[in-house]
Amino acid sequence: MMDTASAQNRRGDTALKILAAARDVFSERGFAGTTVDEIARRAGVNKATLYYQIGDKQTLYAGVILDVMGSAADATAGDLQNAPSPEEKLRTYIRNVAAAMDRNPWMPPIMLREMAAGGRNFPEAVTRGMAQIFSILGGIIAEGVRQDVLVAAPPLLVHLMIVGAFAFFKTSAPLRERQAGTGGNWLAGEDRVSGAVATEVERLVLRALRKTPGEAG
Amino acid sequence: MMDTASAQNRRGDTALKILAAARDVFSERGFAGTTVDEIARRAGVNKATLYYQIGDKQTLYAGVILDVMGSAADATAGDLQNAPSPEEKLRTYIRNVAAAMDRNPWMPPIMLREMAAGGRNFPEAVTRGMAQIFSILGGIIAEGVRQDVLVAAPPLLVHLMIVGAFAFFKTSAPLRERQAGTGGNWLAGEDRVSGAVATEVERLVLRALRKTPGEAG
DNA sequence: GATATTATACCAACCGGTTAGTTTAAACTT
DNA sequence: AAGTTTAAACTAACCGGTTGGTATAATATC
Numbered sequence: 105m106m107d108t109a110s111a112q113n114r115r116g117d118t119a120l121k122i123l124a125a126a127r128d129v130f131s132e133r134g135f136a137g138t139t140v141d142e143i144a145r146r147a148g149v150n151k152a153t154l155y156y157q158i159g160d161k162q163t164l165y166a167g168v169i170l171d172v173m174g175s176a177a178d179a180t181a182g183d184l185q186n187a188p189s190p191e192e193k194l195r196t197y198i199r200n201v202a203a204a205m206d207r208n209p210w211m212p213p214i215m216l217r218e219m220a221a222g223g224r225n226f227p228e229a230v231t232r233g234m235a236q237i238f239s240i241l242g243g244i245i246a247e248g249v250r251q252d253v254l255v256a257a258p259p260l261l262v263h264l265m266i267v268g269a270f271a272f273f274k275t276s277a278p279l280r281e282r283q284a285g286t287g288g289n290w291l292a293g294e295d296r297v298s299g300a301v302a303t304e305v306e307r308l309v310l311r312a313l314r315k316t317p318g319e320a321g
Numbered sequence: 322m323m324d325t326a327s328a329q330n331r332r333g334d335t336a337l338k339i340l341a342a343a344r345d346v347f348s349e350r351g352f353a354g355t356t357v358d359e360i361a362r363r364a365g366v367n368k369a370t371l372y373y374q375i376g377d378k379q380t381l382y383a384g385v386i387l388d389v390m391g392s393a394a395d396a397t398a399g400d401l402q403n404a405p406s407p408e409e410k411l412r413t414y415i416r417n418v419a420a421a422m423d424r425n426p427w428m429p430p431i432m433l434r435e436m437a438a439g440g441r442n443f444p445e446a447v448t449r450g451m452a453q454i455f456s457i458l459g460g461i462i463a464e465g466v467r468q469d470v471l472v473a474a475p476p477l478l479v480h481l482m483i484v485g486a487f488a489f490f491k492t493s494a495p496l497r498e499r500q501a502g503t504g505g506n507w508l509a510g511e512d513r514v515s516g517a518v519a520t521e522v523e524r525l526v527l528r529a530l531r532k533t534p535g536e537a538g
Numbered sequence: 539g540a541t542a543t544t545a546t547a548c549c550a551a552c553c554g555g556t557t558a559g560t561t562t563a564a565a566c567t568t
Numbered sequence: 569a570a571g572t573t574t575a576a577a578c579t580a581a582c583c584g585g586t587t588g589g590t591a592t593a594a595t596a597t598c
Contacts, residue, residue, distance in 0.1 A: 118573080134437070137353035140558060150574050155559070157572090213437040219489055220351065220433035223496035231496065235505055242505070255528075260508055261486055261521055264493075268485015269478055272436055276481075279440035279448065288452055288459070291477055304478055311472075312529040335547080357584060367549045372585070374547085 119157045122147045127168045131210035134217050135165050135225075169218070170227055172210045177233030179204040181240055190248030191314065195306050197241060198266055202302035205270050212271040238263060245313065254313045262309065269305055270297045336374045339364045344385045348427035351434045352382050352442075386435070387444055389427045394450030396421040398457055407465030408531065412523050414458060415483055419519035422487050429488040455480060462530065471530045479526065486522055487514045 125147035129138045140161055144151040158164050180200045187193040205211055218225055226234075241259040248254025277295045284292035294301065342364035346355045357378055361368040375381055397417045404410040422428055435442055443451075458476040465471025494512045501509035511518065 134351060134353060134434070136351060139556085141556095150576095151558095152560080152575085153573055161558070216433040216437040217351070219492045219496075220430040220437070222492060222494070223499075226496070231500060235500060235503060238505055257525060258506065258508065258521060260506065261490070261518065262525070264486040264489040265482040265522070265525070268489050269481040272481040272485050273478070275436045275439060277439070279443070279451075282440075283448060283452060286452060288455055289475065289477065291475065301478065304475060305482070308474060308479070308482070308529040312525040316533050317535070356582085358582095368584090369550085369586080370548050378584070 118147075118149060118153065122149060122154050122157055122164075123167055123171065125149075126164045127172060127210050130165060130168050131172070131213045134213075135161075140164075165225070166227060168210075169214065169225060170229060172208060172214050173218075173226070173230045174233065175208070176204060176211070176230075177236045179207075180237050184240065184244075190244050190251060190254055191310060193244045194248070194254075194310060194313065197244060198306050198309060199298065199302055201266055202270055202297040202305075205274055206296050206298045209274070212274040215267075215271055216275060248313070248315075253315055255315050255319070257313055262313070266305060266309060270301070273297055273301055335364075335366060335370065339366060339371050339374055339381075340384055340388065343381050344389060344427050347382060347385050348389070348430045351430075352378075357381075382442070383444060385427075386431065386442060387446060389425060389431050390435075390443070390447045391450065392425070393421060393428070393447075394453045396424075397454050401457065401461075407461055407468060407471055408527060410461045411465070411471075411527060411530065414461060415523050415526060416515065416519055418483055419487055419514040419522075422491055423513050423515045426491070429491040432484075432488055433492060465530070465532075470532055472532050472536070474530055479530070483522060483526060487518070490514055490518055 122143065126138075126143045129143050129146060132138075138161075140154065141151060143164070144154045147154070154164075158167065180197065182200060183196050184193055184200075187196045223231070238259045241263055245254055245257060245259060245262070249256050273291075274295070274297060280290040280292045280294075283290045291301075339360065343355075343360045346360050346363060349355075355378075357371065358368060360381070361371045364371065366374075371381075375384065397414065399417060400413050401410055401417075404413045440448070455476045458480055462471055462474060462476060462479070466473050490508075491512070491514060497507040497509045497511075500507045508518075
C-alpha cells in the first residue's frame, strides 16, 4: 500500500525497470543473443507485462539504443563553450567522451556491436547526434587553425581515434585482466577511462594537432 | 569423374567452402545471429555435410576466429626490420595494420563484436598474437626514445587509437554513405583504409609521437 | 576378373529443445 | 470501474544437431 506521492513517483516505474534490464542484457549479449524471457526475469516482471508495457523485442531494442546512444552528442558538447582556447576545448571534448563512457558503461559494447553491423540499426536521432559531434569537433579544429594554434585534420578520423581508443580500452578490461600475468604492460585493473587513460589520449591528440612554434602556417 | 590430380586439388575443397561461407555469415551477423543452415546454404552444402566435415557451430566459429584474427600479428610485423628509422618503422606498422584490414575485410566486424564480448572467445593463439603486436610497437617506441626521436607513450593506447580508427572507419562505410547527403565531410565512398586514411593516421600518430626539435629529452 | 567389403563424402528428413509472442482468467491498485 | 500485473498455458516458428541412408571409388577376397 502506498500514498499518492510514492504512487506518482512510481508512475512508469515498471517500464523503466524493464528498459534498464533490457539495456543490461542487450549490452552483454547483443540483440540476437538476448532472450526476452531473460529480460523479463532480470526486470523481475512477467513476460506478459513486458509486452503490455513496451512491445516486441525490436521495439525494446530501439528504445535501448536511443537511451544509450542518444545522449552522446549532448554529453560531448556540454561544457565546451566555457573553455577559453581551442586547445582547452579539445581537452574538454576528449574528457567529455571519456566521462560519457564511464557514466554509461553500456555504450561501448552496444556501439561496437552496432558498428559491426554497419550502424544500420541506428535511429535517425542517433546519426544526427553523431553528425553534430563531428561538426563540433570540426568547429574546434577550424577555430584552432584560424588562430594558428592547431593544424588541419579530418574531424571524422580524429574522433574515431579517440572513441576507438576509449571503447576498445573499456571492453578490453577482461582481456587485459587475463593477460596481466604474461608480461607486457596491459594496464590491468584499469576499468575507467576518465583519469590516466583520458589524460594520455589528450596528450597524444594535442601533440598531433597542436601547431609547433616553428611550423609553417 | 575426375583424374587423380584434380581429385587431389579438390581435397578439402568442401571444408574450405564451408569455412569461407562461415566466415562471411559470422562476420555479417555475429555468432548468435548466424544460423548453421544459412552457412550450409551459402556453402552449397547439406547441413549434415557441414557437421561431417567440421563439427558443431562452436568449432566452426573457433575456426573462423583463428583464421580471421590469427594472421594479424604476422601481418603487422612483416616488413618492419627493413625500415631504417623508428619513424619509418612506425609508418610501416600503421600501413601494415591498414593493409591487413583491407586484405581481410572480415576482421573489423568480427573484432568489434568479439571486443564487445570482452574478448572472451579469443583463443590463446590470438591473444598471444595481440601481445606480440604490443611488444613490437613497444620496441619501436623504446628504440625511438633511445635515439631521442620519439617521446614515450603506452603502446597499448597508441595501438588502440590506430586500430580503433581503422576498424570504425571500415565498418562505418554504410553509415557514411547514408549520411553523405546531410552535409559534413563523411568521406563517403571510401571503403579502403590503405591510402588516404592510413596516410592521415600516419601523419597524426607521427606528430603525436615525434620529438620536436626544441623538446626536452 | 567378378564379387564382397570398407571408407569417404554427401543428403533429405527428422527430432527435441528453445524462443518470440499470445491468451486467459484471476488478482491487485488507484 | 479502469488500468496494471501475474501465473500459466499455449502456439508457431525456428534452430542446432542427428539419423538413416545413398553414391562412389578404392581395396580385399574368391
